[in-house]
Amino acid sequence: xxxxxxxxxxxxxxxxxxxxxxxxxxxxxxxxxxxxxxxxxxxxxxxxxxxxxxxxxxxxxxxxxxxxxxxxxxxxxxxxxxxxxxxxxxxxxxxxxxxxxxxxxxxxxxxxxxxxxxxxxxxxxxxxxxxxxxxxxxxxxxxxxxxxxxxxxxxxxxxxxxxxxxxxxxxxxxxxxxxxxxxxxxxxxxxxxxxxxxxxxxxxxxxxxxxxxxxxxxxxxxxxxxxxxxxxxxxxxxxxxxxxxxxxxxxxxxxxxxxxxxxxxxxxxxxxxxxxxxxxxxxxxxxxxxxxxxxxxxxxx
Amino acid sequence: xxxxxxxxxxxxxxxxxxxxxxxxxxxxxxxxxxxxxxxxxxxxxxxxxxxxxxxxxxxxxxxxxxxxxxxxxxxxxxxxxxxxxxxxxxxxxxxxxxxxxxxxxxxxxxxxxxxxxxxxxxxxxxxxxxxxxxxxxxxxxxxxxxxxxxxxxxxxxxxxxxxxxxxxxxxxxxxxxxxxxxxxxxxxxxxxxxxxxxxxxxxxxxxxxxxxxxxxxxxxxxxxxxxxxxxxxxxxxxxxxxxxxxxxxxxxxxxxxxxxxxxxxxxxxxxxxxxxxxxxxxxxxxxxxxxxxxx
Numbered sequence: 001x002x003x004x005x006x007x008x009x010x011x012x013x014x015x016x017x018x019x020x021x022x023x024x025x026x027x028x029x030x031x032x033x034x035x036x037x038x039x040x041x042x043x044x045x046x047x048x049x050x051x052x053x054x055x056x057x058x059x060x061x062x063x064x065x066x067x068x069x070x071x072x073x074x075x076x077x078x079x080x081x082x083x084x085x086x087x088x089x090x091x092x093x094x095x096x097x098x099x100x101x102x103x104x105x106x107x108x109x110x111x112x113x114x115x116x117x118x119x120x121x122x123x124x125x126x127x128x129x130x131x132x133x134x135x136x137x138x139x140x141x142x143x144x145x146x147x148x149x150x151x152x153x154x155x156x157x158x159x160x161x162x163x164x165x166x167x168x169x170x171x172x173x174x175x176x177x178x179x180x181x182x183x184x185x186x187x188x189x190x191x192x193x194x195x196x197x198x199x200x201x202x203x204x205x206x207x208x209x210x211x212x213x214x215x216x217x218x219x220x221x222x223x224x225x226x227x228x229x230x231x232x233x234x235x236x237x238x239x240x241x242x243x244x245x246x247x248x249x250x251x252x253x254x255x256x257x258x259x260x261x262x263x264x265x266x267x268x269x270x271x272x273x274x275x276x277x278x279x280x281x282x283x284x285x286x287x288x289x290x291x292x293x294x295x296x297x298x299x300x301x
Numbered sequence: 302x303x304x305x306x307x308x309x310x311x312x313x314x315x316x317x318x319x320x321x322x323x324x325x326x327x328x329x330x331x332x333x334x335x336x337x338x339x340x341x342x343x344x345x346x347x348x349x350x351x352x353x354x355x356x357x358x359x360x361x362x363x364x365x366x367x368x369x370x371x372x373x374x375x376x377x378x379x380x381x382x383x384x385x386x387x388x389x390x391x392x393x394x395x396x397x398x399x400x401x402x403x404x405x406x407x408x409x410x411x412x413x414x415x416x417x418x419x420x421x422x423x424x425x426x427x428x429x430x431x432x433x434x435x436x437x438x439x440x441x442x443x444x445x446x447x448x449x450x451x452x453x454x455x456x457x458x459x460x461x462x463x464x465x466x467x468x469x470x471x472x473x474x475x476x477x478x479x480x481x482x483x484x485x486x487x488x489x490x491x492x493x494x495x496x497x498x499x500x501x502x503x504x505x506x507x508x509x510x511x512x513x514x515x516x517x518x519x520x521x522x523x524x525x526x527x528x529x530x531x532x533x534x535x536x537x538x539x540x541x542x543x544x545x546x547x548x549x550x551x552x553x554x555x556x557x558x559x560x561x562x563x564x565x566x567x568x569x570x571x572x573x574x575x576x577x578x579x580x581x582x583x584x585x586x587x588x589x590x591x592x593x594x595x596x
Contacts, residue, residue: 029402040397041408048412048471051426054436058429070439110326118323127316133324140327143335144580146529146552147573150559150566151334151341154348171330174323204315233419235532236552240560251421255536258425265429276422283417287410290417294476 052276059083059269067265083270087257090267093274095246096253099165100232100275103249106169107231108224114174115223116216119182120208124194134183140176146236153240167241168249172230178223185219186212222293225286232279250275338577341570348564359571369572372551375459375534379550380527380583382463383470387523388516390467391474396508398475399482409479413472420469424536427465428452431537452537455547462533462548469533470526474519481515482508514591521587525580531556551576 029037053074060079061067087093121127122134152171153162161167189212197211213220235251242252257271283290342359346352363369398409415423430436431451438448451461485508493503509516531552534542540557542549549557551572559569 029400034402037397037400037402041405044394044397045408045411048415048468051430052414052418054430055426068434068439071443072436072439110322114322114326117319121316121319125316125319130316133320136324136332137327140331143331144525144529144576146531146555147576147580148331148334148338150555150564150569150573151338152330153560154341154346154566155330155334155337157348170326173330174326176323176327176331179323179327208319229417233421235419235421236556240556251419254421254425258428258536259540265432268425269429272422272425276418279417279419280414283410283414287413290413291476294473 052280055269056273058265059273061266063266083266084274086267087270087274090261091253091257091271092246093250093253093271096248096250097274099248100250103165103168103238104228104231106165107172108227110169110173111175111178111227112220112224115178115182116213116220117208118174118179119184120186120212122179122183123186124207124212125204137176137179141180145171149237149240152237156241162241163244163247165247165249168234168238169231171237172227172234175227175230178227181219181223182216185216189215218289218292221286221289225282225289226293228282229279229290338570338573341567342574344567344570346566346570348560348562348566352567355567359568362568363571363575368546368549368554369551369575371547372549372554372572373575375548376528376530376551376579378459379463379466379530380524382460383466383527383530384520384524386463386467387470387474388519391471391519392478392508392512392516394471394475395478395482396504399479409475412475415469416472418469420532421536423465423469424533427461427468428537431461453544455544458538458543458548459534462530462537465533465537466527466530470523474523477519478512478515481512485511517587517591521584524583524587528579528583529576 057074057076058067060076060081060083062076062078062080062082065077066073118137122130122137156162156167156170159167161170193215194207194211197207202210233251234249235255238249238252239255242248245253245256248256254268254271254275258268261267341352343354343356344352345355345358394412398405398412432438433448433450433453437451442448449457451457489507489511490503493507498506529552530550534548534550535553535556538548540553542553555569555572555576558565558572
């Protein structure tokens with residue numbers, strides 16, 4: 001926007017009373033265009049959010065209600081939480097949720113600490129082998145996980161960590177992409193502040209903890225959120241490394257529930273709602289970091 | 302600036318202390334497994350047996366393994382089915398949510414919800430929706446089309462899984478496109494409008510060229526992801542890959558062959574090597590297409 005347009009006085013109010021909807025440039029959008037835009041938005045909304053709502057609705061329908069009716073009944077006639085208690089009776093769903101929470105929390109901590117440390121070293125510290133180290137992280141980022149799961153599994157067996165939650169966390173504990181994200185964040189900081197701290201006698205840990213780290217909180221939040229989501233949603237790796245049902249995470253537990261009680265749709269629906277609700281809540285609270293992460297991850301990935 | 306002083310003041314080993322945890326984890330659980338996958342692909346190693354060097358026997362076996370060709374076919378079909386949709390649909394969606402009309406942030410967030418949900422949740426939601434007696438079939442019957450066996454026919458199953466992948470990916474690529482669209486100068490659109498170009502014409506001759514490099518990026522990301530598809534098909538077709546295993550994808554075959562106490566680690570590693578090679582080839586192919594377009 002040019003300065004001229006901002007300074008220009010508001011045009012005298014015209015007689016028109018209808019509400020003016022404008023776009024980001026202050027241009028008026030015609031009512032006709034608005035109508036078809038909202039219509040399309042609602043159609044897409046039904047397609048993207050509708051399936052979740054249908055799952056929720058199914059999970060709230062009681063045993064006597066017909067869930068197969070045609071035409072379908074979208075709302076439960078008598079909503080009940082019966083299916084949720086049934087899930088807990090069928091599989092230890094709260095233990096699974098706790099396992100998922102442990103794995104996801106550990107993944108957040110290790111990724112934040114590990115990638116901040118390594119990212120700082122790559123961005124700010126000078127040492128022999130820095131370029132090779134950076135290259136190692138770039139290569140690790142390019143390796144497709146799906147191609148190495150078998151070798152990761154044999155490695156875990158050799159370490160005696162298969163079938164443990166630590167084994168679930170370890171391979172992704174410090175993601176190479178997160179290290180490179182943090183490296184870029186540190187590199188984009190103005191160097192002068194750290195130089196000043198250095199002149200004041202701050203050693204490398206003080207410069208890292210007190211000066212650099214507080215300035216990259218945004219990127220750190222993105223790393224944390226994607227670490228949490230990645231661990232909570234992961235399927236292939238926990239499926240391979242966990243075999244003991246008491247160690248299952250939610251996704252593996254759901255797969256088990258589906259495999260064993262596939263015909264009990266209300267039960268499976270209640271299980272999926274339990275698994276997805278925390279993440280949707282998290283997303284609702286921290287949307288902008290989710291969106292920011294897409295941009296940063298895409299540029300890097 | 303005065304770098305030599307800085308080096309003296311920092312303890313000689315502290316850079317390595319900083320980098321050590323990250324290096325250790327990526328070294329032990331990414332780079333080492335990568336190398337060991339390459340090595341194992343030339344052995345007959347099993348989960349509980351160390352294995353011997355067998356030269357190219359695993360790769361020769363691949364050529365005669367019908368399941369390998371089924372997996373390769375399905376994973377390749379997956380690229381063909383998913384990538385065009387994921388390059389075009391999110392761009393249209395981004396155009397739809399680009400204008401800041403009231404309530405638009407709600408719509409943007411809502412469209413992103415499938416990205417946030419676990420693939421297991423998404424897979425099971427669609428298994429129920431596409432069930433013989435599920436919502437989609439109820440609706441189809443209500444409008445008089447009749448029920449369709451989405452999850453019982455080999456090809457419909459694969460198509461349904463592709464649709465689920467697209468459905469889950471829409472919001473993610475929409476956000477990528479939104480960032481790209483924000484950088485398209487508005488003057489271009491206005492000039493085109495003044496020249497009498499309609500919306501379709503403006504889309505093709507202004508928007509598409511302006512976001513072309515983003516489209517290439519999306520094509521690269523989505524094709525690599527599509528080739529490595531596992532969860533959607535595993536959940537919708539079942540662990541054995543649908544009727545007669547005909548819906549098995551390459552990564553499903555890796556998982557099935559290499560895990561468990563009798564897992565054939567050597568052979569699964571050879572399959573993994575194919576995954577690597579195709580992944581790298583896809584990246585190079587897309588990047589080359591990008592360069593050719595530019596010149």
